[in-house]
Amino acid sequence: MRVVLTCMPFYSHLVPVVVPVAKALARAGHQVAVATANAMADELARAGVAHLPLPNVRTLAELMAEPAVAASPGMPDDPEGRSRAARARTDAGPLTSAFAGSLAGVFARDLIERCATWRPDLIVRECNEFGGYLAAERLGIRHAVLDIAPGSALNLTAVLDALNGEREHLGLAPVRDPWHPHRCLVAGFVPPRWYTAELPPVRCYRLDPPESAPVCAPAPGRPLVVAGLGSVAATVLPESTHLLELMVTALGRVPCSAVVGLGSDPAAWTGPRPPNVRLMAFTPQRVLLESAALLLSHGGFGGVAEAIRTATPMVVLPLFSDQPYNAATVAELGLGRRLDLDGLSAETLAEVCAEVVADDGYQRRADGMARQAQACPDLDALAADLAR
Structure with a gap:
């Protein structure tokens, strides 16, 4: 089986979960690559995982360099300061909407182009990355989700319009079900007890510590x-x-x-x-x-x-x-x-x-x-x- 894993270009999304899953698939004899921004090439090389670079996908630092993003509610250059930052924390927020909208569209188009030659049988995306979902829908192949942020699923209703806008750009019919991106195998990485009834069904798996991780002994009597x-x-x-x-x-x-x-x-x-x-x-x-x-x-x-x-x-x-x-x-x-x-x-x-x-x-x-x-x-x- 040929598998593409997709990931936002953030260290905290890539290294703790996506890389270990890629290695598990490789151990099982599958051909595996991770599709993400060029900026993650060094991390993937250190991990020994193949990289499908997506040239138009930008890092968070690159996004924040754009004045329109940096001045959004709650962002560092927001002219109304902390009061708006506090309010921005109560909704989906500008970046969350963009991740399911315009940024997902850029990711999907780059990925579709790479898949023309790499030809995956399956796309596995981390839950914050929606381009893999859009590409799988456009290519007519199955996809699965790595649930690295279970609570983010509560934003699916808020981002449905943005997601449907990108589906239209790709020639896909809109969906009315906000849970549509999660109507597949969703893999969780904490025990089932963490998941409340308001979240989609998951299968839970164990993330083991790095084999070489030493134990740091605290000072006696000092936690x-x-x-x-x-x-x-x-x-x-x-x-x-x-x-x-x-x-x-x-x-x-x-x-x-x-x-x-x-x-x-x-x-x-x-x-x-x-x-x-x-x-x-x-x-x-x-x-x-x-x-x-x-x-x-x-x-x-x-x-x-x-x-x-x-x-x-x-x-x-x-x-x-x-x-x-x-x-x-x-x-x-x-x-x-x-x-x-x-x-x-x-x-x-x-x-x-x-x-x-x-x-x-x-x-x-x-x-x-x-x-x-x-x-x-x-x-x-x-x-x-x-x-x-």
Whole structure:
């Protein structure tokens, strides 16, 4: 079988899930390539996965360089500032609509052109990438979904018109069913308990840690806290620096050893530097969570899924996209606490972080969820299911 996997050109979308699935398909004897922007060539080369470069697909940084995008509600150059940024977090947002509309159309046209010679039997897309769905529909081949952000499915109704606009450009009839892009095999990567009735049916699989991942031992008597806002927030949200300062200040008041990913050079950091907090440009999160007592984050699903796998309790400060859904689900399952940003002080954040670390109930429930994750079939089983 010949399989094309499609992915938005974001490290956090590509490396944790798409690359391992590509390798599982290759182990099963299938021919595999990942279609995404030219900018991801080095990452795919390091992973040893074939790349189908799509020349017109742009990275987030390239998109943000466009004045019309940067000045959209909630973006860094928005002239109305934080008040509009807060409101933008409550709806699908300009980038979400574009990902299912014009950006998906660009992706689909590039992919259709590449498929004329590569000729896949199946297209497997990560759920934020809609060009693979459009290309599969236009080419008349099957497709499947890697659900790297379950809560994003709640936006499908909001983006249906944009998606239908791109279907029309490709000569496809419109669809009335907002769930149409998910009417296929949808592979999830957390236990079934995570999925509520409002989300589409999924089959759940296990993401194993990297084989070479060492365990980072925390200092005796000092629980390890891992914190950060991922690789996207600093690019698209004007208040991300303020939030990082709040997180660093709060962790300085918690009896712990903390590692905070800033998303930028620590040498240029002008905020607080508590002695118990190590600042890094990017943390080796997947490694650190193996021995962490707490993940403090914005609730990006990649980090949440890693915390579930490693039985790490969480404190979540949701910002945008599927993060409010993720934060609410963490709280509902008793895996941690959700805090809203409005009026949040460093003192309150420190108190909640210390409370979650000290409360054995959070750890006990995290342990149970991790056992459920471990009981899911592995990616080799997913490769077999995709072939079927």
